[in-house]
Amino acid sequence: MTHTLHIVGGGMAGSEAAWQAAQMGVPVVLHEMRPNVETFAHRTGHFGEMVCSNSFRSDDNEQNAVGLLHWEMRAANGLIMSAADHHRLPAGGALAVDRDPFAETVTARLNAHPLISTSFEEITELPDDGQWIIATGPLTSPGLGAAISAETGAEALAFFDAIAPIVYADSIDMDQAWKQSRYDKGETEDERTAYINCPMDRDQYEAFIDALLAADKTEFHEGETAGYFDGCLPIEVMAERGRETLRFGPMKPVGLTNPHQPDVKAYAVVQLRRDNALGTLYNIVGFQTKMKYGAQTDVFRMIPGLQDASFARLGGIHRNTFINSPTLLDDQMRLRSRPNVRFAGQITGVEGYVESAAMGMLAGRMAAGEILGQPVDVPPNTTATGALITHISGGAEAKTFQPMNVNFGLFPPVDGLKGGRRGRKDRYKAYTDRAKIDWAGWLAQFALDAA
Structure with missing residues (x-):
């Protein structure tokens, strides 16, 4: 039976x-x-x-x-x-x-x-x-x-995991941002332009890191000892490991050319990936965060192209059990x-x-x-x-x-x-x-x- x-x-x-x-x-x-x-x-x-x-x-x-x-x-x-x-x-x-x-x-x-x-x-x-x-x-x-x-x-056992924010596409300033996959990867035009890129010069990057480090963040309860999963670190934790960490991680500028300023190499680039078939939502790649909601909007709107960003979902952090x-x-x-x-x-x-x-x-x-x-x-x-x-x-x-x-x-x-x-x-x-x-x-x- x-x-x-x-x-x-x-x-x-x-x-x-x-x-x-x-x-x-x-x-x-x-x-x-x-x-x-x-x-x-x-x-x-x-x-x-x-x-x-x-x-x-x-x-x-x-x-x-x-x-x-x-x-x-x-x-x-x-x-x-x-x-x-x-x-x-x-x-x-x-x-x-x-x-x-x-x-x-x-x-x-x-x-x-x-x-x-x-x-x-x-x-x-x-x-x-x-x-x-x-x-x-x-x-x-x-x-x-x-x-x-x-x-x-x-x-x-447990560790902390974080999620990244999602932005409404029509709130992204495409006069500053542009569509391109890193190294133009992809067989079709749609695949080669699957990401939206927001460039930063050195001064903008340094100001962003300063704001990121100073922002209000979610604090854990007393006795919480879990660490982070390395594959999903909050961006603030990465920034705390060194000011250049993000520029060699989720904000690396390699393989990208800004068509608005093709002769100017960006110091850092924030990438957003399409989150739905309509192309109305984009998530900020690698930007898992434990910043409080108010701080997130202030800090993320420092990114060129996202100064008027409207968020469908802000990031957050939660405790994972295994x-x-x-x-x-x-x-x-x-x-x-x-x-x-x-x-x-x-x-x-x-x-x-x-x-x-x-x-x-x-x-x-x-x-x-x-x-x-x-x-x-x-x-x-x-x-x-x-x-x-x-x-x-x-x-x-x-x-x-x-x-x-x-x-x-x-x-x-x-x-x-x-x-x-x-x-x-x-x-x-x-x-x-x-x-x-x-x-x-x-x-x-x-x-x-x-x-």
Whole structure:
């Protein structure tokens, strides 16, 4: 008799897990507390709502680890990647997504699946029986977080994450700003002009840094000891590390030419990326912030071209929760102390939309396989998905475990290749070639099961 799989959390991981398990023929109940219980970052009750950036990062599946992960998720008929491709926005070599239609598509496809039902309630306890996946993400509710801490016997680890502001396009002064992707990347004109650029000379940059450092910022409560995820540092924290840090980070001017002053090289450039298909909204790339709202408008309007900017959303900071997966989870993503419960997504210590969805895909297939009596093998660590699960289930050092994006440093070396920067392109291509063969081999087990 087929049993039902319960999944808590309707974000990237939970949505993907529900889809994958249902596609294997297992009934799923997807438990989501929104919109009945709100969070700091969410605006809707949709599944798969994007709350930070709208970018899935690089889509290059030959030279980039996250692009390879895109490829693997597409090969696995992933819901998240299918919806992302359907609502893709021009973004050079990156995969950027029109966030609201994307979430609406994810929601509609889950609601339409005959084996998926939804329950809008807050789950505050770890269940004793049945098959469950906890995919509540970085904004796990306090009640469930306390239950997880009580079960694991230790405080859940945490870090702080920040989101960037979004600007109305018609409030950007295009007499000062211009459209261009860095180094004119992209095959079409739309892709080559996917970003809006705002230039600064040295005096403007120095004044901006001064204002940034002096601005009122959100202070943490006494006892908050969590650090930041390095891939999403607030701009103020970057500026505190050195006055030139931003100019060599999100404000680097290289690969851009200002058509208003083609002979003048900007000292720094602020880039904005299209946030919706209509082109009416743009987010400020890399400008995650913990500045208070009033300070944000004052400081960001110092940017040439944004002096009259109108903001659809200001930035903010929130506390993210993740577990010490190398200690707590086995390679089937099960909680060692309670094996009827799996964890998936960002709460496991992976970072990024696609990484979260990939762990949801894996948890959904593994749970469905267990229910059906057809155990699912762990993917080879030579694949992007396999490298991630290997990392979080024991490959990482538990004492220093922190959230991690997929990267080639998680992959075992390819035999016969020499290291060094000169051979990096060949090395990365060897990684991706090997991964695609091994991923196809891993997926073959499901074709055999279906047969």
